[in-house]
Amino acid sequence: MATTGNFQLLCLENPLLDIQGVGDEALLQKYGLKANDAILAGPQHMPLYEDLLQNYDAKLIAGGAAQNTARGVQYILPPNSVVYIGCVGKDKYADILKEAVRKAGLRVEYRYDDEQPTGRCGVVITGHNRSMCTDLAAANCYKLDHLKQPDVWAVVESATVFYVGGYHLTVCVPAIMALCEEAASKDKTFILSLSAPFIPQFFKDQLDQTAPYWDYVIGNEAEAESYAASHNLGSASVSDVAKHLAALPKANPKRPRVAVITQGTGPTVVATASGADGGTPTIKEFPVHAIAEDQINDTNGAGDAFAGGFVAGVVDGKPLETCVDMGQWLAKLSIQELGPSYPFPKQAYMPS
Ligand code: 26A
Numbered sequence: 001m002a003t004t005g006n007f008q009l010l011c012l013e014n015p016l017l018d019i020q021g022v023g024d025e026a027l028l029q030k031y032g033l034k035a036n037d038a039i040l041a042g043p044q045h046m047p048l049y050e051d052l053l054q055n056y057d058a059k060l061i062a063g064g065a066a067q068n069t070a071r072g073v074q075y076i077l078p079p080n081s082v083v084y085i086g087c088v089g090k091d092k093y094a095d096i097l098k099e100a101v102r103k104a105g106l107r108v109e110y111r112y113d114d115e116q117p118t119g120r121c122g123v124v125i126t127g128h129n130r131s132m133c134t135d136l137a138a139a140n141c142y143k144l145d146h147l148k149q150p151d152v153w154a155v156v157e158s159a160t161v162f163y164v165g166g167y168h169l170t171v172c173v174p175a176i177m178a179l180c181e182e183a184a185s186k187d188k189t190f191i192l193s194l195s196a197p198f199i200p201q202f203f204k205d206q207l208d209q210t211a212p213y214w215d216y217v218i219g220n221e222a223e224a225e226s227y228a229a230s231h232n233l234g235s236a237s238v239s240d241v242a243k244h245l246a247a248l249p250k251a252n253p254k255r256p257r258v259a260v261i262t263q264g265t266g267p268t269v270v271a272t273a274s275g276a277d278g279g280t281p282t283i284k285e286f287p288v289h290a291i292a293e294d295q296i297n298d299t300n301g302a303g304d305a306f307a308g309g310f311v312a313g314v315v316d317g318k319p320l321e322t323c324v325d326m327g328q329w330l331a332k333l334s335i336q337e338l339g340p341s342y343p344f345p346k347q348a349y350m351p352s
Contacts, residue, residue, distance in 0.1 A: 006158050007083040007107065008315050009073055012147075012175060013066030013165030014139035015086040015110065016119040017093045019049050020300060020339050021056030023124035028131060035129040036222075038196035040170065041122070045133050048122045056124075060093075061339035062100030063121050064139070065195060065304050066165030068340035071104040072308020072330050073163075075342045076349060077315060079105055083155050085147065086168075087111040089138040093118035104342075109155060111146040113138040123300050123339070130300040136171065144174040160188050161315050163307070166195035169206040180213035184252040189314065193307055194219035197226035204230045212251040216314065218307050221263040238263060239283050242271035246281035258320065260327075262306055265290045268324050286324045289352050291332055301340020306331040309349075325352055 028035060031048050041048070052058035062071075070084040084101070088094040088110045097118065101108050119139035124131040146152060162179045169176065183190035190213045194200060200207055200223060211217075219227070221238055228236035233244055238261050245259035256273040259281075263269070267285040274280055309330030313323030326349055333343055 007081060007155060008077070008159060009070075009082045009161045009163060009311065010156055010159035010179070011066045011070040011082065011084045011163045011165075012179060013086055013168045014064050014119060014134075014136060014171060015067050015084075015088050015097055015108075016064040016121045016134060016139060017096060018061040018063030018121045018123050018300070018339055019052050019058045020061055020123035020125065021052040021058030023052075023056055023126055025126070027051070027056065027124055028126065031133065033124060033131040033133060035126050035131055038132040038134070039198060041133050041135040045122070046135070048133055049120055049135070052122055052124070059338065060096055061341065062097050063123075063301070063340055064119070065167055066163060066193065067097075067101070068301050068304035069163060069165070069193070069307040069311065071101065071106050072305050072334070072342060073312045073315065074104055074106045075346060076309065076312035076326065076330070080107065081315065083107045083109060083159065085109045085152070087113055087138050087140075087142040087146075088119075089113055089117040091117050093120070109152050111142055113141040116141055125298050125300065128296065128299050130298065132300075140171050142168070142172045142175060144172060144178060147175045147178055156182060161191065161311070162188065163191045163193070163311055164210075165193050166199040166207065169199060169203045169210070173206050173209065176210055180210055180251075183215070184213055187252060187254055189215045189255065191216040191218065191311060191314065194223040194227065197222050199223070200227040200230045211248050214257055215252070215255045216258045216260065217245050218260045218310065219262075220303055221261060221266070224261050238269050239271070242269050243281045243283060246271035246273040247279070260310065260324070262303060268328065270320065270324060272320070286321070286328070288328055289332070291336070296335050297338055299335050302331045302335050304340050305334035305342070322351065328352070
């Protein structure tokens with residue numbers, strides 16, 4: 001039974017359990033993984049999860065990119081602000097996820113699949129790199145029917161902001177489009193994360209279908225580069241890609257689009273369309289206040305945490321500069337924790 005209430009933000013994507021260990025070059029090579037990447041697992045990757053647990057002291061941590069972001073937004077906003085939707089199995093892994101979201105005060109409306117187990121993401125840490133290999137399993141079984149159940153749709157209707165992880169473009173485009181149309185027709189805010197380079201590369205058509213609905217689009221430098229390549233943009237420079245994204249045609253002309261590209265410790269680049277038809281976007285750069293190397297635990301989830309802080313600012317109606325600063329602040333907190341987590345007891349946002 002869905003929980004009713006006036007949730008402000010609704011997030012949709014793939015709930016996953018991260019199996020995270022510190023690996024080495026040999027482990028990456030064994031499974032043909034790049035040091036810093038996110039991919040969908042093939043049959044050859046299936047032994048990775050047990051390998052990580054048996055031989056690399058891997059930990060089980062709540063993951064799923066947009067679920068990490070949703071926990072991040074809820075970390076900042078008042079109780080009962082955020083709802084997260086996705087599909088899990090009926091197993092122990094789902095219990096671990098439920099416990100993590102309960103602790104974070106995040107409401108979830110999971111669809112439970114009868115057959116598939118909860119999805120897993122093998123995370124191999126080498127230095128400040130993380131290689132992620134995802135077996136979606138139940139997460140791949142999300143259905144529009146679930147979103148349209150009257151009790152779940154009531155939650156959709158109560159939300160004023162939607163955040164969709166681009167990773168879900170591999171799973172259920174009709175559910176994403178239903179949120180896009182709800183946002184555009186009722187002048188609500190729709191935010192999309194590009195998620196990983198393979199999304200613009202291999203899911204270009206699905207991504208482009210959602211593009212007119214983006215009020216905010218968030219990505220990093222690798223995703224911007226992949227977008228430029230798959231869309232044959234003349235330039236792959238981060239500011240040119242950000243300007244291009246901001247200027248794409250828009251379904252709801254009332255909200256000029258904002259494109260946000262992070263670059264690790266490099267400046268965050270933000271392009272804002274000058275009008276509904278894109279106009280000539282303006283570009284701003286926001287330097288990152290780097291922390292000392294020895295304070296970094298791991299960078300798994302840094303991008304999700306940035307999105308969490310940024311989206312919390314958007315939901316709260318903060319100026320763009322503050323939203324970026326909130327994103328950078330939460331990313332800084334998260335990389336000091338193990339995996340995509342946030343420190344408890346809670347810290348309060350302090351402008352830098
Ligand atoms: C469809 N794929 C590949 C994925 C993911 C994913 N979340 C959703 N769908 N691949 C990795 N992740 C999550 O990204 C987080 C770090 O940014 C991992 O679960 C990890 O928590």
